[in-house]
Amino acid sequence: MEELIQELKEHIIEVLNLEDMTPADIEDDAPLFGEGLGLDSIDALELIVMMEKEYGIKLKSPAEGKEIFKSVHVMAQYVNEHRTK
């Protein structure tokens, strides 16, 4: 799980182009959207593409993404349970 969390943080920084950040700057349980990292709806869509590409997880709607992208911790749990690659 620790490894997956680290990996997800790296993917997030890469696909969202968070140039000034390192994985250590993202807390496991901090919200990604709104306060916290302050990501927006386009970021959510980018993360949905990333989930399919990296883990073979197909999300049906942005609303579904909203639940899963609550924090890196929640994301990691979801990936663990649903990954197909």
Add this chain to the structure above:
Amino acid sequence: MGIVSAIGLDTTETLASLRAGRTGIGALTYLKTTHREFPVGEVKLSTEEMRQRMHIPENQPTTRTELMGMMALEQALQQAHVTSDEMAQAAFVSGTTVGGMDMTEQFYPDFLENEQHKEYISQHDCGACTESIADHFGRFASVTTLSTACSSAANAIINGANLLRSGQREIAVVGGSECITMFHLNGFNSLMILDHEQCRPFDATRAGLNLGEGAAFLVIETEASAQRRGAQPLAVLEGYGNACDAFHQTASSPEGEGSYLAMQEALADAGLQPADIDYINAHGTGTPNNDTSESQAMMRLFGEVLPPVSSTKSFTGHTTSASGSIETVICLLAMQEQFLPLNLGWQHQMDDGITPVTNQTPQRPLRHVLCNSFGFGGNDSSLVLGALPPAPSTTISPTPSATTPEVSTSGLYLTAATQISIQEPLSEQWLESPILYEEPYVRSLDPDFKQWLSAGESRRMGKLLKRALASALTAMQQSGVELPDAIITGTGLGCIENTELLLSHLCFEGEENCKPTPFMQSTHNTISSLVSIHTKCHGYNATYAHKEASFDGALEDAWTQMQLGRIRTALVGGQDEMTPDFFKMLCKTGVFGNPGQVAGETAVSIMMSREPSAAALCRLTAVKRIYQPTAAELAAEAKAIGAVDAVMTSVAGTADTEKIARAASLFPDTPLLQFKNLFGDGFTSFGLGVYTAAHILHRQQLPEAMLIPGYEKPQALRRLLVLNDINGKDFTFAQLEIDN
């Protein structure tokens, strides 16, 4: 009027489908894509069948968007009985975003790696598409291309109408064309706004849009012209409005501010009250976001007097850039036949939305109808169309009698001009000692963008967007205008860094790898929208994408609307970037790579004002565009300009002697200057010419490097003509002056 869409190849078929409640949306047939799961509204002909219909010679590279445009334009010209002489005096204004992308996405690997299919490189951009459609029928007096995503055709209609109202033209042929491509199917898919079922606009269960394709053109003319030609008008274009939502690149604001303002302006322009509107053809894409936002705007504006509303995208699919003119034609058919087009697929009432039309029989005559078209970036436009009794027999829709333009004898005032290019950025110090490049391709000299953008804001933006914003904000600040009435930009190719990113995802990695960010930044209007979003500017917003005349279209638009008094201040911009891959491709077609020619990058911003200003750099005293002129017509334009102190030509490179010879014969005994040797060549470098002329006049300083060997140095610097000669085919004259 002429129309081609999924519900018919002409007005008769379109009308029959609308009356029968028969949708054109179905399983995907013609487009080569792995996404078989999405229903689409395809035109029921293969590209090859369209070629045959239009008698296109086998060796002529022609794209699907061009072919559909030709089919619709042919109908419009025939129905309105426009003769070739009348056409040669008419403006052609078309809207598209996709342009030749259907071929580019097939041949992109070849474009990069070999010589095959390179004839389609020249057909890629929006302007090439417009010219192919126009040139198929002869010669128009001027051509230009609007590219404001899904409101492109509506804005083409508005621009054409402004050209008539200002007295510059008596006839304009306006509309748009767009085919479905993998590029935007995947782009919309990455934004998760495509419905897997038939779309259901304004339904509580709606889950997105279905893409459609098609084209429609209308002949509009002044009342005087219609009378003289004996043309019986079909309807009146009573008013129009254009406003920017200034909220988000791909989503509408919850309260629909931009659409509210566009509809309000259209009503005011038409001199009508909300209660006068008998039907609204909504933008109604079927996405959760659009239909909520548009409902809110309509309910806010119309309150208790909300007329019947429907979205005919339930018939045609979302025909993107063509939707504005396709739906205008549908509105005209509805008024002619006095019926309400249905809103197919609607069953469940939205909590926060309108209830659309369920019965074709109107409760009262359709006299005035409103047609909405909204685009990415919040480019919202609205048209008001009025019926003409009795039922007309021919097919022309004029604007009301041309209002006499308030001709401003002193011209317009340029209050600031800034650039980021291959000279020192955001400064005029380069006039002292410009950098002279010898390389065939040079990238922009960028300032540090941190002073304008936080890390969070800039992380998704490509370089061109940052340059555009920095130069625009600097120009606004220098001019002292907090918010201009209009933001109008030109770009030949848009943010091609993003376009090529999406193309390489499509062509080399597979369709499932397409991402939303490059898609939304590949639309040409993302640049002007960014400036509006950043400054919260709700005024007029438009983007021109017409080859080397892209900035020119923006300048002409600002000029025209200021003459009409529709706007008082405007930010006019020109932006293009050049990537190594596009440079390589454009060398294959001869655009770049010529002896002594430098390819550069452009982000230029010019603030213009109608009001006199002591701090102005100079005045703009003439803007004239002319397409495929005869030698006599060209000479007449030059004569109308009169004596100038120097002509700044668009010559690029040492082999470009034809342009020098042409300028010399048009303006004998006049010093000739060049500017592309300093800034490089590019699709919007004409904007840098205008920028340079403004500062030369203001500073009374002329860099030696601008002199052309063999031509004299100007004796005075009071009046300069910047002449855009686009390969002898298309011309723009812009005259700038200072007072003695």
